[in-house]
Amino acid sequence: MPIPIDTPRQGPLSHIRVLDLTTHLAGPYATQILGDLGAQIIKLEAPGGESTRHMPPHFIAGTSTYFHSINRNKQSIVVDLKSPEGKQVAKDLADECDILIENSRPGVMQRLGLAYENLAPGRPGLIYCSLSGFGQDGPDRDLPALDIIVQALSGGMSMTGEKGGKAVRAGLPIGDVCAGMYCVIGVLAALARRTESGEGDYIDVAMLDVQIAFLCYQAAAYFHTGKVPGRQGREHDMIPLINCFETKDGVEVVIAANSATGFKSLSDFLGVPELPEDPRYKEPRERLKNKESLVATLRDAFKTRTAAEIMAHLREQGVPVGIVNTVDTALDNEQVKHRGMILELKGESEEERARVVGDPIKIRKAGRTGHTYAPRLGADSRAILHEILRYDAAKIESLLASGAVQEKGLAKAAE
Numbered sequence: 001m002p003i004p005i006d007t008p009r010q011g012p013l014s015h016i017r018v019l020d021l022t023t024h025l026a027g028p029y030a031t032q033i034l035g036d037l038g039a040q041i042i043k044l045e046a047p048g049g050e051s052t053r054h055m056p057p058h059f060i061a062g063t064s065t066y067f068h069s070i071n072r073n074k075q076s077i078v079v080d081l082k083s084p085e086g087k088q089v090a091k092d093l094a095d096e097c098d099i100l101i102e103n104s105r106p107g108v109m110q111r112l113g114l115a116y117e118n119l120a121p122g123r124p125g126l127i128y129c130s131l132s133g134f135g136q137d138g139p140d141r142d143l144p145a146l147d148i149i150v151q152a153l154s155g156g157m158s159m160t161g162e163k164g165g166k167a168v169r170a171g172l173p174i175g176d177v178c179a180g181m182y183c184v185i186g187v188l189a190a191l192a193r194r195t196e197s198g199e200g201d202y203i204d205v206a207m208l209d210v211q212i213a214f215l216c217y218q219a220a221a222y223f224h225t226g227k228v229p230g231r232q233g234r235e236h237d238m239i240p241l242i243n244c245f246e247t248k249d250g251v252e253v254v255i256a257a258n259s260a261t262g263f264k265s266l267s268d269f270l271g272v273p274e275l276p277e278d279p280r281y282k283e284p285r286e287r288l289k290n291k292e293s294l295v296a297t298l299r300d301a302f303k304t305r306t307a308a309e310i311m312a313h314l315r316e317q318g319v320p321v322g323i324v325n326t327v328d329t330a331l332d333n334e335q336v337k338h339r340g341m342i343l344e345l346k347g348e349s350e351e352e353r354a355r356v357v358g359d360p361i362k363i364r365k366a367g368r369t370g371h372t373y374a375p376r377l378g379a380d381s382r383a384i385l386h387e388i389l390r391y392d393a394a395k396i397e398s399l400l401a402s403g404a405v406q407e408k409g410l411a412k413a414a415e
Contacts, residue, residue, distance in 0.1 A: 011038015
């Protein structure tokens with residue numbers, strides 16, 4: 001059975017309720033973070049369920065692994081927002097929630113009568129966050145956006161890939177997940193202010209804005225010099241001793257030996273002890289100026305030692321070093337497992353078992369210790385109507401009979 005809505009929830013946000021009107025990745029990722037922090041997440045889904053429930057090719061008990069990765073610790077209610085009754089249910093839920101997060105295109109919430117301006121008069125403490133591709137204003141506000149689009153438009157994609165090669169999308173969906181993280185930062189800041197003022201607020205997060213913010217020191221360098229940064233490859237374009245090298249046994253390792261002691265320790269171990277005293281490499285500015293010859297020498301030297309030897313020596317010396325893991329070896333890492341970064345989630349039936357990556361926020365005194373399986377479609381519809389909205393039995397049955405609210409169903413895998 002679904003966990004009862006009035007069950008005490010662990011976590012520092014256990015007193016907070018969130019209405020989740022999000023789909024796809026960025027929005028659900030944000031609300032999952034809030035759920036991991038203990039907030040009660042009411043996921044409002046359209047009839048048929050959120051699209052990622054049906055995302056091929058991998059399914060667990062009829063629900064996509066994609067959906068499982070970003071929807072733990074939530075409850076599901078199915079509401080038809082095209083019907084007047086469904087819209088009223090959503091409005092009533094907003095009145096009972098502290099936070100509302102949505103990631104529709106700008107204008108959609110206004111057309112539904114669910115915009116901040118519609119809801120805030122009756123719920124002045126409501127914190128409302130809109131997460132979109134380009135923001136709520138500006139010439140591009142109405143354009144659709146996906147992760148790869150904002151990676152491309154931000155200039156970040158132009159810096160990703162091997163030098164001389166084509167621009168490459170980052171393997172991690174940074175356009176989506178980082179926008180979700182900024183959404184959470186904004187919401188938490190608004191919550192902190194609300195404790196003092198009692199007022200809610202409206203937060204506008206754009207995926208493109210977030211990617212532009214990530215340009216960080218690269219943008220500062222461009223503004224100062226007018227030089228456009230190019231592909232970064234597998235190295236740091238300003239610090240030659242942050243780089244990736246192939247070892248004797250063909251394993252790639254990344255090092256960050258940019259301190260004087262780290263450079264000396266690395267050079268001694270690789271059999272090129274003269275490098276730190278060479279006038280071309282002694283100081284950071286000279287190393288950068290003579291980067292090509294320095295890196296070429298180190299590439300040859302790295303091929304004289306195995307990855308295990310290099311890892312052991314540099315770790316002993318306190319020099320940052322790491323093997324370029326694949327996903328399987330990263331998830332099998334003992335440190336990753338020790339930190340609880342792999343969760344085993346269990347649903348109602350034996351077949352409902354999912355392994356997902358865990359919560360990276362470790363809170364000593366108030367942290368959540370248990371996590372719930374992603375909800376079945378509409379599993380909590382009836383309970384939400386009764387326990388949160390306090391609708392009477394006749395009204396609940398009427399809503400269910402009309403289809404304005406639906407309940408209990410497994411999302412089916414796409415054919």
